[in-house]
Amino acid sequence: MTAMTPGSNLPLDTVRVTVDVAAPVRLDVSGLLLAADGKVRSDADFIFYNQPSGPGVSYRSGGGAAPDSITVDTGALPPGIERIVVTASPDAAGQTFQGIEPTATVRDASGGAVIATFTPPQLGQETALVVVEIYQRGGVWKVRAVGQGYANGLAGIATDFGVSVDEEPAPPAAAAAPVTPAPVAPAAPVTAAPVTPPAPAAPPAPAPVGGGKINLDKGRVSLQKNQTVSLVKGGRPLLSQVKMGLGWEPAYGGRDIDLDASVIAYGPQRNFIDSCYFGKLSILGGAVKHSGDNLTGDGAGDDEVIVVDLGRLPAEATGLVFTVNSFSGQKFTEVAKAYCRLIDAASGEELVRFDLTSAEPQTGVMMAKLIKQFSGEWEMTAMGEFVKSRTVRGMVKPASQAL
The missing domain is CATH 2.60.60.30 (sav2460 like domains)
Structure with a gap:
């Protein structure tokens, strides 16, 4: 040797x-x-x-x-x-x-x-x-x-070395170092079994038109872009384990599409804390966990699931932004039926759903955010904001700005 x-x-x-x-x-x-x-x-x-x-x-x-x-x-x-x-x-x-x-x-x-x-x-x-x-x-x-x-x-x-990386340019580095886009976050892929959603017992209640918010007292809520629901039921904040299921399909019989669902955690000053994605399956002491990577988008049900234990989140984690990215470069115009849905982890009941009804030729989208209020309750807002970024790291800045 x-x-x-x-x-x-x-x-x-x-x-x-x-x-x-x-x-x-x-x-x-x-x-x-x-x-x-x-x-x-x-x-x-x-x-x-x-x-x-x-x-x-x-x-x-x-x-x-x-x-x-x-x-x-x-x-x-x-x-x-x-x-x-x-x-x-x-x-x-x-x-x-x-x-x-x-x-x-x-x-x-x-x-x-x-x-x-x-x-x-x-x-x-x-x-x-x-x-x-x-x-x-x-x-x-x-x-x-x-x-x-x-x-x-x-x-x-x-x-x-000639690899295409569509990210926002990083601030200038020291003279000895090449100036390049923001970093890719490689890590090991994990294939996750899709989770099939339970059959709905009744149609979800629509959120108020015009961006208002409601709570969960009347059952499941269907959000439109920029609408908000308070995770309160029976007058009490929901402080239990929830799942954010994200799903998609290749558009109109197209090729398999490998999208990556992630969640980014922020503090009260919009300061970045950590990201949970297929290469980092657990953050914040296990309060946030990722199911693993789905490489095709085929099949019914959630393609990737992120579990959040609201009661175990550290006090400094007051904002969560859920994102989806395409590192392979496929645009969201090649994706059909993209959605996110919030599920009660204990009962499997779907609480909130947001269907992405429009698409832009970008490689990233901010799907939804969970924000903790001063009262202790959490609110979920549908976002549907598209970003030019193939990786979760490229989403950190725009997601912070969107909180």
Whole structure:
């Protein structure tokens, strides 16, 4: 085994190698297939949580208990691919590598024997790294220790190598770091079983026209855009476990559509606290949990479910915004029957429903928000606001502004 230093390289005497990247915190790891011009041929050459395999390259999640890894089969790479870069970024939004230097372990993918290790030294404000690269030189495949840092997250690396990332530009970074869009938040996909809604016993009560609000005393409520319902029943605030079910279908017999439902938690000053999505299935001490990723949108019932225990939410969490994004770039004009519905987790009763009746050619939508009032009651407002963002991280700012 060789301990590598920045810029050093070693020839590989095995066709298949695996690169594990570990750190004291959870990392998002990815691999990019690069041609002679140093760019990907298309977004299909970006291998990560939501696209875990490509020709000759695959991604494996460690699930938080083990390192994420990229495996490269040099014998299966397409002609013209000369380099595979392995990247990493902290899973927590805005966290830098200072004090949490990652270590890459390069090993024989078949036998598991360790070939080399590399820990980039003297990291500071970097939020993403090109850790190592597997490359071909003179007909020989080699591994090189890189350790190049970026100040704008994994999206900075992806954009630098030609991957399309539709996000709002980030503030200018230090001169040494590339300036790129806001960061993508890769993490491991989890396939969730759809939850079929119970058959309605009676039609839901419509909310007042004109944006007024009602409570739950008359039964289920059907909201229109910008309408609000107070989660009060029998004069008492609903402080129990609820589920936000989100569903959609491919429009008019179109291809499968992989949308990602998320919830963003905010404090009383609209300050961001945390996001719960398929790559981070539990936040706020387990008070908010995600069912996992649905990759097609096919079938009846909720595609993804987010469970919120209102009674266990910390006092500083006073706002929740529920969002849906399409990292693959499909627009909401390709989606049909998108909706969100609030369910009593104990009884399975549907409390509130909002059907998205219009669409815009964007990749993100804010579906609904839950806001805690000074009285202690929660209110749900239907939103239906479209945003140009493929990831939940790109929704943090517009959702804050919409609270």
